[in-house]
Amino acid sequence: MKARVHVMLKDGVLDPQGEAVRHALGTLGFAGVGGVRQGKVIDLELTATDRAAAEAEVVAMCEKLLANTVIEKYTIDIA
């Protein structure tokens, strides 16, 4: 079973790196970019075969390590 975790800064937390990317895109002539938010994608290969159990385990991983929930939010896709 595979899981893909997206970690993004929470809404309202300023993303200086995303802002820098937005400026760089403007410099390249892409005028239509109103905002950029940068995050992480983490792919996990799991031995679990039960979908619900796998999801519960990945939630625990996110809470303990993969995301800093003070400033970050996460979404989990199980496939």
Added chain:
Amino acid sequence: MKAAVITFPGSNCDRDLAVAFERAGAEVTRVWHKDSVLPEGTDIVGVPGGFSYGDYLRCGAIAAQSPIGGAIRDFAGRGGYVLGICNGFQVITEMGLLPGALMRNAGLKFVCKPATLRVETTDCAYTSGYAKGAEVVFPVAHHDGNYTIDAEGLARLEGEDRVAFRYVDGLNGSVADIAGVLSANRRVLGLMPHPERAVDPAQGGTDGSAVFRALASVMARA
């Protein structure tokens, strides 16, 4: 005073921190990240600066979950003193010993220079050797020192007099120019600037010595 200074793979201020403690009269034990217990009788744990685990995932995140990390968390939970400097501040914040988080500097640049700080409180073992409001110069060298906390958390820190140091001229975009914060029991201090790099005239200044001297005098009384 018995100090334990932790070394993670990628720590680079561990020796400086050990020397700073020793100069204040401490008996220092160097502790490896794979150890799962602190030396018997440890009074204070020093978590040094550097780039623990290559800053992988997030600065300090992996170190916070290392074998010694659990021992440090338990030690702090029993009321032990923990000093986290620079990457050490990131590590102990990731452990949950301090509120908030440290983000990429607002200017996106690694900032490496002497920084003027204001001592905001003298009500803790770390800053009792300074005058309240005194300005001191400690070196800073970091990329992720932009301290962030929500409005409620900030109000609590300010209300409980837990901001230990503030940048006088701003530096990295941190909320309320915060450079260092204390835990609720005032025994855990995390700060981005490096007092241990300001304990010998050859380092360009000695403003940091008072932190270690104050700790030694508090531990001697205990």
